Amino acid sequence: MxxxxxxxxxxxxxxxxxxxxxxxxxxxxxxxxxxxxxxxxxxxxxxxxxxxxxxxxxxxxxxxxxxxxxxxxxxxxxxxxxxxxxxxxxxxxxxxxxxxxxxxxxxxxxxxxxxxxxxxxxxxxxxxxxxxxxxxxxxxxASKAARCVLAAAGRPLVDFSLRRNHGPQAGMQAARLCALVGFAGTSNVAAAHVYDVPAVGTMAHSYIEAFASEEQAFRAFARTHPGPVTFLVDTYDTDHGVATAARVLKDLGLGPGCAIRLDSGDLGALARRARTALDAAGLADVQIIASGGLDEYGVDQLVQDGAPIDAYAVGTKVGTAADxxxxxxxxxxxxxxxxxxxxxxxxxxxxxxxxxxxxxxxxxxxxxxxxxxxxxxxxxxxxxxxxxxxxxxxxxxxxxxxxxxxxxxxxxxxxxxxxxxxxxxxxxxxxxxxxxxxxxxxxxxxxxxxxx
Known part of the structure; x- marks a missing residue:
């Protein structure tokens, strides 16, 4: 060469x-x-x-x-x-x-x-x-994304695939195709702007790690973004993260439109425990979002198992049509x-x-x-x-x-x-x-x- x-x-x-x-x-x-x-x-x-x-x-x-x-x-x-x-x-x-x-x-x-x-x-x-x-x-x-829509059975889906797509152009295409088959939004800022679809995103584990505690991280994020927020709760111990998120949301008077995100582990079991904890804290209107290596097969299993998950974020396997x-x-x-x-x-x-x-x-x-x-x-x-x-x-x-x-x-x-x-x-x-x-x-x- x-x-x-x-x-x-x-x-x-x-x-x-x-x-x-x-x-x-x-x-x-x-x-x-x-x-x-x-x-x-x-x-x-x-x-x-x-x-x-x-x-x-x-x-x-x-x-x-x-x-x-x-x-x-x-x-x-x-x-x-x-x-x-x-x-x-x-x-x-x-x-x-x-x-x-x-x-x-x-x-x-x-x-x-x-x-x-x-x-x-x-x-x-x-x-x-x-x-x-x-x-x-x-x-x-588009065909892979459409199967995710079927699996979700009416629950919202968002595209998180950009960082794992085969190049930025493929990421733009994936965001557009997910919107075409009914996804509710994308994490891809450029695609959200070009195709006029909602931009959706939360925070990374690195954000949590940058602060001395999860609570400090959650409070700092809410100060910068006073609207509905989504807290990533599984950086350390998921149950503890859910409890911390619930406390911060109640202290700040945040509830409707807010959510927590589960990104790893046994998503079904974790979602059930999280739902119980949120409901007990009087936060029945706080939603649960699941992500982490999901595609139509994972989503379908969670839906069939009755996991109390309100929305799904899918990325790598969908944006690359991995299977x-x-x-x-x-x-x-x-x-x-x-x-x-x-x-x-x-x-x-x-x-x-x-x-x-x-x-x-x-x-x-x-x-x-x-x-x-x-x-x-x-x-x-x-x-x-x-x-x-x-x-x-x-x-x-x-x-x-x-x-x-x-x-x-x-x-x-x-x-x-x-x-x-x-x-x-x-x-x-x-x-x-x-x-x-x-x-x-x-x-x-x-x-x-x-x-x-």
Whole structure:
């Protein structure tokens, strides 16, 4: 590795090398006819009954500003160790294609396109890596967060993931996605400001340790923050911390809106003892917040056990989608210059042609061709969102995405909503798509068979 400092890069050059080499070859060969690529998830991760479509809004922003600059060409040339003039055909390339996509917040299943891009082949190819990175990471995190919402069964959730996310940008995305599926707030100050969601936070154990006693720490914090406060009570002995917090709250006349936070240990048992102590002190309106390595499994267990916890703060495992941190997703060419194409590799066969998902009641889906008539009583899941490189409508809001999520979640079969051992709905395939797949398969087999 050469160079003594980090170099600035652009979104355009944040791509896999083969996207550049392929796009350049297409341009030199004059292959600029329209191509359609389909982005979909081959199979859901273990333990998932659904996915939440996410990442579309930043993906559209990326496509709208996509342009290969002179600096990008120079970066490509330097990386490929080629003369700049060899990469010159890429200069000025923009995205002026079309996108049909599943709106953010909708539930999707394996094999269903989250989006389809139709554009001149070099353009559609060059944006592949960035689109996959945006959509896959955000869909994975949104799906994990949505399961926490199910587990909490109506109790508020807050996002505490920033310090454990895979970088600040991922932290911003996680806060946005948690808000999309219904979290009540985030500890991420920048995200709270940008996305207009409540900023939520308490104090760290280091704050308590900096004072001579817990009581001094609690009183000092309340002096600086006279509104509702939340005291972290498990720095030393949790039961003693709860008693101290109760005494300070009563002395200062604080109660409604205040809370204590439990961050370690047997949260269920500690919450029961804390509730008893707070009630005995006349602080029945002081809430209990639990945090510390929680995700949907931990939250679900506490809820099922009847732990008297009023709200949950989840971080590391949710912001990183720890048990399923990636999706087996693909961005595959399905049509070029009006010719349907498909891949026949073992275990990675793709279906040809631009697609549509027809959704019936109870999220019973049919994957078909984009140009076929919808079955009666169904709606189209993929909508036109970009034409000529421009959005077809104003950017979507978190509120609208959340409403779509809540509607789909309410319609999701009960067995797919389960936290443990969910049963995932399996979309059916239309007769026309099945027929086209057989025709294209035979055409390829005839062309590539023995002796060809």
């Amino acid at each position: 050469s160079g003594a400092h980090f170099r600035q890069t652009s979104e355009v050059t944040s791509t896999d090398l083969y996207e550049v080499t392929m796009a350049l070859s297409y341009l030199r060969e004059g292959m600029q006819a329209p191509a359609t690529f389909s982005l979909f998830v081959r199979g859901l991760p273990p333990g998932r009954g659904f996915l939440v479509a996410a990442g579309l809004e930043p993906a559209l922003d990326y496509l709208a500003r996509f342009r290969v600059s002179r600096s990008d060409v120079e970066t490509f040339a330097e990386t490929l160790r080629r003369p700049v003039q060899d990469l010159e055909p890429l200069h000025g390339l923009t995205f002026d294609g079309q996108v049909r996509a599943v709106p953010e917040g909708r539930l999707v299943f394996a094999g269903e396109p989250l989006l389809e891009v139709t554009a001149p082949l070099p353009q559609a190819q060059l944006v592949e890596t960035y689109l996959l990175s945006l959509v896959c990471h955000q869909t994975a995190v 399923a941190p990636y999706l087996d997703a693909a961005y595959k060419l399905v049509e070029y210059d009006g010719r349907p194409v498909m891949k026949l590799s073992s275990a990675k066969v793709t279906a040809p042609g631009p697609k549509q998902v027809f959704r019936g009641p109870g999220l019973r889906d049919v994957i078909g061709l984009a140009n076929e008539e919808p079955p009666e009583g169904t709606e189209l899941l993929l909508r036109p969102v970009m034409r000529g490189g421009l959005r077809t409508e104003a950017a979507g809001t978190l509120g609208a995405a959340r409403a779509r999520f809540e509607a789909d979640l309410a319609a999701l079969p009960r067995e797919a909503r389960r936290i443990r051992r969910p049963i995932t709905p399996v979309p059916s395939v239309s007769t026309r798509l099945t027929t086209l797949t057989k025709v294209v398969h035979h055409r390829i087999a005839d062309r590539t068979g023995p002796g060809q």
